[in-house]
Amino acid sequence: MEAAVEPGNLAGVRHIILVLSGKGGVGKSTISTELALALRHAGKKVGILDVDLCGPSIPRMLRAQGRAVHQCDSGWVPVFVDQEQSISLMSVGFLLESPDEAVVWRGPKKNALIKQFVADVAWGQLDYLVVDTPPGTSDEHMAAVEALRPYSPLGALVVTTPQAVSVGDVRRELTFCRKTGLQVVGVVENMSGFVCPHCAECTNVFSRGGGEVLASLAGVPFLGSVPLDPELTRSLEEGQDFIRDFPKSPAFPALFSIAQKVMSEAPARLS
Amino acid sequence: MEEVPQGCPGTGSAQAGRGASCQGCPNQRLCASGAGAAPDPAIEEIKEKMKTVKHKILVLSGKGGVGKSTFSAHLAHGLAEDENTQVALLDIDICGPSIPKIMGLEGEQVHQSGSGWSPVFVEDNLGVMSVGFLLSSPDDAVIWRGPKKNGMIKQFLRDVDWGEVDYLIVDTPPGTSDEHLSAVQYLSAAHIDGAVIITTPQEVSLQDVRKEINFCHKVKLPIIGVVENMSVFICPKCKKETQIFPPTTGGAEVMCQDLKIPLLGKVPLDPHIGKSCDKGQSFLMDAPDSPATFAYRSIIQRIQEFCGHHPPKEEHFLSS
Numbered sequence: 001m002e003a004a005v006e007p008g009n010l011a012g013v014r015h016i017i018l019v020l021s022g023k024g025g026v027g028k029s030t031i032s033t034e035l036a037l038a039l040r041h042a043g044k045k046v047g048i049l050d051v052d053l054c055g056p057s058i059p060r061m062l063r064a065q066g067r068a069v070h071q072c073d074s075g076w077v078p079v080f081v082d083q084e085q086s087i088s089l090m091s092v093g094f095l096l097e098s099p100d101e102a103v104v105w106r107g108p109k110k111n112a113l114i115k116q117f118v119a120d121v122a123w124g125q126l127d128y129l130v131v132d133t134p135p136g137t138s139d140e141h142m143a144a145v146e147a148l149r150p151y152s153p154l155g156a157l158v159v160t161t162p163q164a165v166s167v168g169d170v171r172r173e174l175t176f177c178r179k180t181g182l183q184v185v186g187v188v189e190n191m192s193g194f195v196c197p198h199c200a201e202c203t204n205v206f207s208r209g210g211g212e213v214l215a216s217l218a219g220v221p222f223l224g225s226v227p228l229d230p231e232l233t234r235s236l237e238e239g240q241d242f243i244r245d246f247p248k249s250p251a252f253p254a255l256f257s258i259a260q261k262v263m264s265e266a267p268a269r270l271s
Numbered sequence: 272m273e274e275v276p277q278g279c280p281g282t283g284s285a286q287a288g289r290g291a292s293c294q295g296c297p298n299q300r301l302c303a304s305g306a307g308a309a310p311d312p313a314i315e316e317i318k319e320k321m322k323t324v325k326h327k328i329l330v331l332s333g334k335g336g337v338g339k340s341t342f343s344a345h346l347a348h349g350l351a352e353d354e355n356t357q358v359a360l361l362d363i364d365i366c367g368p369s370i371p372k373i374m375g376l377e378g379e380q381v382h383q384s385g386s387g388w389s390p391v392f393v394e395d396n397l398g399v400m401s402v403g404f405l406l407s408s409p410d411d412a413v414i415w416r417g418p419k420k421n422g423m424i425k426q427f428l429r430d431v432d433w434g435e436v437d438y439l440i441v442d443t444p445p446g447t448s449d450e451h452l453s454a455v456q457y458l459s460a461a462h463i464d465g466a467v468i469i470t471t472p473q474e475v476s477l478q479d480v481r482k483e484i485n486f487c488h489k490v491k492l493p494i495i496g497v498v499e500n501m502s503v504f505i506c507p508k509c510k511k512e513t514q515i516f517p518p519t520t521g522g523a524e525v526m527c528q529d530l531k532i533p534l535l536g537k538v539p540l541d542p543h544i545g546k547s548c549d550k551g552q553s554f555l556m557d558a559p560d561s562p563a564t565f566a567y568r569s570i571i572q573r574i575q576e577f578c579g580h581h582p583p584k585e586e587h588f589l590s591s
């Protein structure tokens with residue numbers, strides 16, 4: 001019943017990376033945003049597609065709340081978050097009348113909007129499209145994978161925290177990746193320890209070890225651990241460029257290394 | 272219920288059974304006849320079932336990873352410390368069922384009896400149900416669309432033999448979608464005491480929590496109050512406090528003042544909480560002197576007071 005897929009709006013996108021986790025609150029949006037910023041600093045053109053319809057976090061993280069979405073001949077124009085127009089963003093956050101408005105939709109309506117986000121946003125030429133997802137393995141994930149599949153290959157970055165409770169959910173996400181034919185670029189362990197600013201003691205606030213366990217269980221690369229850093233958290237809250245502002249932060253080397261690995265391992269489309 | 276087609280307009284919609292995407296759907300005739308618009312008989316069945324359940328509490332958050340399951344589990348443990356209080360914990364997070372692990376019940380299976388499904392008991396007075404008990408392997412993924420998830424939630428509410436229960440705690444996934452709508456819809460005739468909403472101090476969390484609060488208002492779900500989790504970190508070595516998740520917009524306190532909703536309490540970040548959850552043990556027992564335990568206990572008491580001051584409507588008792 002579907003019309004033949006035209007390359008259309010994703011024709012100019014070289015790599016598509018989905019950022020997934022079975023678990024909520026592990027830092028998918030944080031990692032998506034920081035990955036985009038790191039790729040931008042490496043000279044790449046990046047788009048971010050935020051398909052978390054109930055909790056769209058990315059506009060605030062890039063100080064783009066309240067921006068309007070315009071139409072062009074090919075569809076919706078994504079919002080550029082910087083003057084150089086090197087990072088563009090589409091999120092349901094831009095379509096809400098007020099930031100407190102709740103999107104209380106059942107599956108079919110969510111699926112329809114995600115399909116539109118994939119097909120009707122005029123991304124133009126991009127080196128990377130980072131797709132941030134909500135937690136789980138349900139409507140949004142199936143809709144995103146099905147809509148993006150014609151533009152394969154896709155890569156997935158899977159995020160966990162060190163706790164076993166998180167690993168317990170995220171291993172189900174890895175099954176989802178296997179079942180849907182998504183190639184896993186690697187596992188990122190976030191919130192990996194906190195260094196007390198007063199006495200420099202490192203505490204494993206959310207337990208330890210989960211990321212490496214997960215990567216080895218699933219036979220996928222472990223891309224690195226990102227420690228807890230209140231500067232990173234604050235920077236995201238205030239829509240600042242953490243990569244530019246905090247090169248001395250303990251989180252910086254980890255984030256930078258993850259971006260490097262994504263650039264070397266993300267499957268590229270043969271054009 | 273069979274898988275619905277892409278573009279399904281929804282069984283309650285005016286287009287039900289008549290839209291182009293309805294062609295070929297096994298439910299097309301049913302929808303076109305208008306049967307989909309009639310109230311689900313399960314709602315009455317669930318009302319009957321819930322007559323033996325005195326208080327029902329939903330634990331919600333717009334945001335993921337703020338500690339809903341952690342809180343639900345410890346609310347259950349805390350209430351069940353009184354042997355005379357019967358507690359039930361229902362996990363309706365279908366994709367990411369954390370409760371079995373947190374309650375130390377991984378690998379347990381659900382049994383059927385004449386009166387329905389039996390919950391898995393942690394203690395004599397604390398029973399648990401989760402989709403996690405229906406999965407045979409820890410790697411099994413539940414890749415279901417909304418309608419199938421709704422069907423599972425209906426079964427959990429209708430077919431589990433909870434028995435006489437003082438408190439039913441319902442742990443939910445993050446968001447404002449199928450699971451939340453279904454839980455409220457199926458329990459609509461049975462009177463929910465209210466919702467406890469969990470957040471962390473960050474604006475990125477509060478942003479989603481405000482949406483959840485709007486959801487509660489939309490569906491007329493009373494709000495018992497908000498819990499601010501991961502409030503402050505106390506270094507185990509030097510005992511100094513740091514805010515790992517800075518409240519850049521004033522945290523839950525300011526949000527609750529603005530929205531005139533009670534702040535039930537603030538729980539500090541204690542690394543032992545995560546460890547207890549991973550081991551499947553009650554943190555309240557593992558670390559009775561932790562400031563986090565004091566915070567939990569005070570919040571639990573306030574919830575009990577709320578339920579005591581807002582008893583279920585008379586009609587539920589008159590007919591039993």
